[in-house]
Amino acid sequence: MADGNDGGSVLGVNPPGDGAVVGSSDPAVDVGEAADEVTVLESGTELERTIGLRGGLAIGIGTMVGAGIFVFPGLAAGQAGPAAALSFALGAVIALLVALPTSELATAMPKSGGAYYFISRGMGSAFGAVVGIGLWLGLVFASAFYLVGFAQYAIAVLAELGAASMVADLPLVATLGVGFGLALTALSMFGTENATKLQNGIVSLLLGILLVFLVYGSLDTLGLFGRQTVPEEFMPFGTLSIFTTAALVFTSYLGFAQVATVAGEITKPGRNLPLAMVGSVVVVGVLYVVTILVSTGAFGSARLASFGETAIVEVARSYLGFPGAVAILLAGLLATVSSANASILSSSRALYALSRDALVPPQLARINLKYGTPHVALALVGGPTVVLVAVGRTEVLAEVASFLHLVTYGLICVALVALRRSDPAWYDPSFRVPGYPVVPVLGAVASFSLVAFMQPLSQAVGVVVALAALAWYFVYARDVRLKGVSSDA
Amino acid sequence: MRNPDDVRVLVPVAVLEGQVLPDQLTRLLSETTVVLLAYHEIPEQTAPEQAREQFEPKVRDELDELVSAFEAAGATVETRLVFTHDADQTTERIATEADCDAVLLSNPAPTIARVIVPIKEDINLETITKVAAAVGRREDIELTLFHAAEDDDAVAEGERLLDEVANELAVLGVCREHISRVVVVAQNPLGALIEGAADHDVVVMGEEKPTLRGRLFGETSDRVAEQTVGPVLVVRRPLDPEADDADADTDTDGSG
Numbered sequence: 001m002a003d004g005n006d007g008g009s010v011l012g013v014n015p016p017g018d019g020a021v022v023g024s025s026d027p028a029v030d031v032g033e034a035a036d037e038v039t040v041l042e043s044g045t046e047l048e049r050t051i052g053l054r055g056g057l058a059i060g061i062g063t064m065v066g067a068g069i070f071v072f073p074g075l076a077a078g079q080a081g082p083a084a085a086l087s088f089a090l091g092a093v094i095a096l097l098v099a100l101p102t103s104e105l106a107t108a109m110p111k112s113g114g115a116y117y118f119i120s121r122g123m124g125s126a127f128g129a130v131v132g133i134g135l136w137l138g139l140v141f142a143s144a145f146y147l148v149g150f151a152q153y154a155i156a157v158l159a160e161l162g163a164a165s166m167v168a169d170l171p172l173v174a175t176l177g178v179g180f181g182l183a184l185t186a187l188s189m190f191g192t193e194n195a196t197k198l199q200n201g202i203v204s205l206l207l208g209i210l211l212v213f214l215v216y217g218s219l220d221t222l223g224l225f226g227r228q229t230v231p232e233e234f235m236p237f238g239t240l241s242i243f244t245t246a247a248l249v250f251t252s253y254l255g256f257a258q259v260a261t262v263a264g265e266i267t268k269p270g271r272n273l274p275l276a277m278v279g280s281v282v283v284v285g286v287l288y289v290v291t292i293l294v295s296t297g298a299f300g301s302a303r304l305a306s307f308g309e310t311a312i313v314e315v316a317r318s319y320l321g322f323p324g325a326v327a328i329l330l331a332g333l334l335a336t337v338s339s340a341n342a343s344i345l346s347s348s349r350a351l352y353a354l355s356r357d358a359l360v361p362p363q364l365a366r367i368n369l370k371y372g373t374p375h376v377a378l379a380l381v382g383g384p385t386v387v388l389v390a391v392g393r394t395e396v397l398a399e400v401a402s403f404l405h406l407v408t409y410g411l412i413c414v415a416l417v418a419l420r421r422s423d424p425a426w427y428d429p430s431f432r433v434p435g436y437p438v439v440p441v442l443g444a445v446a447s448f449s450l451v452a453f454m455q456p457l458s459q460a461v462g463v464v465v466a467l468a469a470l471a472w473y474f475v476y477a478r479d480v481r482l483k484g485v486s487s488d489a
Numbered sequence: 490m491r492n493p494d495d496v497r498v499l500v501p502v503a504v505l506e507g508q509v510l511p512d513q514l515t516r517l518l519s520e521t522t523v524v525l526l527a528y529h530e531i532p533e534q535t536a537p538e539q540a541r542e543q544f545e546p547k548v549r550d551e552l553d554e555l556v557s558a559f560e561a562a563g564a565t566v567e568t569r570l571v572f573t574h575d576a577d578q579t580t581e582r583i584a585t586e587a588d589c590d591a592v593l594l595s596n597p598a599p600t601i602a603r604v605i606v607p608i609k610e611d612i613n614l615e616t617i618t619k620v621a622a623a624v625g626r627r628e629d630i631e632l633t634l635f636h637a638a639e640d641d642d643a644v645a646e647g648e649r650l651l652d653e654v655a656n657e658l659a660v661l662g663v664c665r666e667h668i669s670r671v672v673v674v675a676q677n678p679l680g681a682l683i684e685g686a687a688d689h690d691v692v693v694m695g696e697e698k699p700t701l702r703g704r705l706f707g708e709t710s711d712r713v714a715e716q717t718v719g720p721v722l723v724v725r726r727p728l729d730p731e732a733d734d735a736d737a738d739t740d741t742d743g744s745g
Binding site: 038043044045046047048050111196262264345348349352367371372373374378 | 569572
C-alpha cells in the first residue's frame with residue numbers, strides 16, 4: 001500500500017530539525033513535500049493535513065448522495081422505466097473510470113483546486129482556464145439543482161403538515177431555494193465552527209436511514225413479506241433511453257472529484273485519496289441502483305414519474321408507512337442541504353485556484369480578516385446560484401452541471417495520459433492507475449460521449465459557458481504561462 | 490542525537506490573534522531549548538494554502554520578534570510555522586516530532602517567582618524533575634514540591650517521595666534553600682492542587698493520560714490551566730511505541 005512519500009519516516013514523524021529543510025527540489029511545480037500529516041513548503045512553513053479517510057468519504061458521499069436518491073428516481077423512471085437502474089450503473093462505471101485517474105493526479109499534486117490544477121499543469125493554461133471557470137460554474141449549477149431539490153422537500157414537508165393548499169404554487173420553490181441558498185452562503189462566509197463534523201454526522205445519519213429503508217424495501221420487493229411487485233417491461237423506452245437517462249442522472253456522481261479539491265488537507269494522501277474517491281463512488285452507485293429497483297418495484301415507472309422529484313417519499317410510505325415517509329423527508333432535506341453546501345465550498349476553492357494562477361483577479365482570493373473566510377469567492381458562488389434557483393428547471397440545471405463536469409472529467413483523463421507521456425521530473429504519484437492506458441482512455445471517451453446524449457438546450461448552455469471561459473482567457477489572461485506545463489496550448 | 494540534559498519546551502503561540510508572551514515567561518524558559526510553534530488556525534472553508542499566501546509575511550514578522558525575545562533571555566530557539574484547521578492536532582504532532590519534554594499552556598503571567606510542582610509517584614517523575622530543575626535553577630525562583638496524600642497514613646510516604654525529588658533537584662543544580670515541600674491530605678487531589686497553586690505563579694505538572702489524538706492532554710492539566718491564573722508547563726509522558734502504532738491505525742477515522 002502506498003504510504004505517503006515522506007521518505008520512509010514512521011507515522012509522518014520527521015526527525016527533529018529535518019522538517020525545516022525538506023521541500024520540493026523542482027521549482028517548476030511548488031507542490032511542497034507531502035508527508036502523512038503535513039505539507040512542508042520550501043520556506044519551511046507547514047500546512048497541516050486534518051481530513052482523514054472518513055472525512056474524505058463524507059465529502060464525496062455527502063456531495064453525491066443528495067441527488068441520485070432524493071431527486072432523480074421519479075424523473076429517471078419516467079424516461080427509462082426500470083432500466084433506469086442500468087443508467088445509474090453506467091454512470092457509476094464512468095465515474096469509476098474517471099475516479100482512478102483523478103486519484104493518481106491528486107496524489108501527484110495534492111493541492112487545492114483539484115481538477116483545475118491537474119489540467120492546467122498537464123495541458124496548459126487555456127485548457128486550465130476553461131476547466132477552472134467550468135468547474136466554478138458547473139458547481140454553481142449543481143448547487144442550484146440541489147437547492148431546488150431541497151425546496152421540493154421543504155414543500156413536501158409543508159404538505160405533510162397539512163399546508164397543502166400552498167403546495168401548488170411554483171414561486172414557493174424559488175422562494176425557499178433562494179432563501180436557503182442565501183443562508184448557506186452567509187453561513188460559509190461567517191465561518192461555521194465544526195462544519196466538517198456536522199457534515200460527517202449528517203452523512204452517517206443519512207446512510208443509516210437509507211440502509212434501513214433499502215434493505216426492507218429490497219426484501220419486500222423480492223416477495224419476502226408477500227408483496228406483489230408491479231409487473232412491468234424492464235426496458236419500455238428502448239436502449240437509447242438508458243444512455244440519455246445516464247446523461248441526465250450523471251449529476252448524481254458529481255462529487256468524487258470534490259475530494260481532490262481538498263487534496264492538500266487529506267492525511268496520508270497516497271492511501272486516503274484513492275480510497276475516498278473510489279469508495280464514495282462505489283457506495284453511492286450501489287445505493288442508487290438499489291433505490292431504483294426498489295422504487296420501480298413499488299409503483300411501476302409511470303406512476304413513480306408522476307410523483308416528480310419527491311417520488312422516493314411515496315415509495316417509503318408504501319413500504320414503511322407514515323414513519324417511513326417522515327424519515328425519508330428528513331433525510332431528503334439533510335441530503336440536499338449537504339450536497340448544496342459541499343458544492344458551494346468546492347466552487348470557492350476552484351475560484352481560489354484560478355486567482356492563485358492569475359487567471360482571474362487576485363481580489364477573488366482575499367480572505368476576510370475578521371472571519372478568516374474567502375468571502376469574495378463565496379459571494380461569487382452564492383450569488384449566481386440563487387439566480388439560477390430562481391429561474392432554472394431541475395433537468396436543465398442538472399444537465400448543464402453534468403455537461404461542465406463531464407468535459408472536465410474527460411480532460412482529466414487526457415491530462416493523465418499527457419503527463420505520463422511527457423513524464424516531468426516532479427511527476428511522482430504515490431498511486432498509479434491500474435490498467436493504464438485503457439482506463440484513462442475509456443474514461444475520456446465515455447465522458448465526452450455522455451455529453452452527446454443530453455438535451456439540446458443543456459448542450460447549448462454548456463457550450464456557451466465553455467466558449468465564454470475561453471474568451472475570458474484570451475481577453476484577460478492570455479499571457480499567463482503556468483508553471484510545470486509540459487507544452488503550452 | 491540530542492543531549493539528554495537538554496530540556497525542550499514547546500511554546501505554541503496563536504500568532505495574528507494578539508497572543509503575547511510576557512517577558513517574565515521568556516525569562517522562565519531561559520535555560521531551556523524553546524520550540525516556538527507559531528500557528529494560525531483557519532476555518533474549514535479556507536484552504537491552508539490560501540491563508541498562507543495572504544498571511545505568511547505577517548506571521549514571519551511576528552515569529553521573528555518572538556525569537557529575538559527568547560534569544561535575548563538566553564534560550565536556544567527552534568521555530569515551526571504552521572497553518573492548520575486544528576490547533577490541537579498540530580500541537581500534538583509538533584510536540585512529538587520535535588521531541589519536546591513539556592508543552593506550555595500559556596496564561597498571563599505578571600510576575601514569575603513561585604513555581605509549584607505537584608508530584609505523584611506514578612507520573613513520569615524523571616522528566617518532571619528535569620524540567621523543574623531547568624526552570625528552578627534561576628536565582629529568583631522558589632520551587633514548591635506538592636503532594637496530595639489520600640489519608641494520614643500516606644503522609645509519611647509522600648514526604649519520602651518529595652525528599653527524593655528534592656535531592657535529585659539539588660543534584661541538578663537547584664539551590665536547596667529555594668525548595669519547599671508541602672504534603673496535604675485531601676480527598677480531591679485536583680481541588681487541593683488548584684488551592685495550593687493559588688499563591689503560585691506557574692504550575693509544572695505531568696501529563697496524566699497517554700496522548701491520544703483529539704484529547705490533547707489529560708483533562709487534569711487543562712482544568713488546572715483554566716482554574717489557575719498563571720502558565721502551566723505540562724510535562725509529556727514518554728511515548729510508548731506500541732501505543733503509537735495503535736494510534737496510527739485509528740487516526741484515519743479520528744481526525745476527520
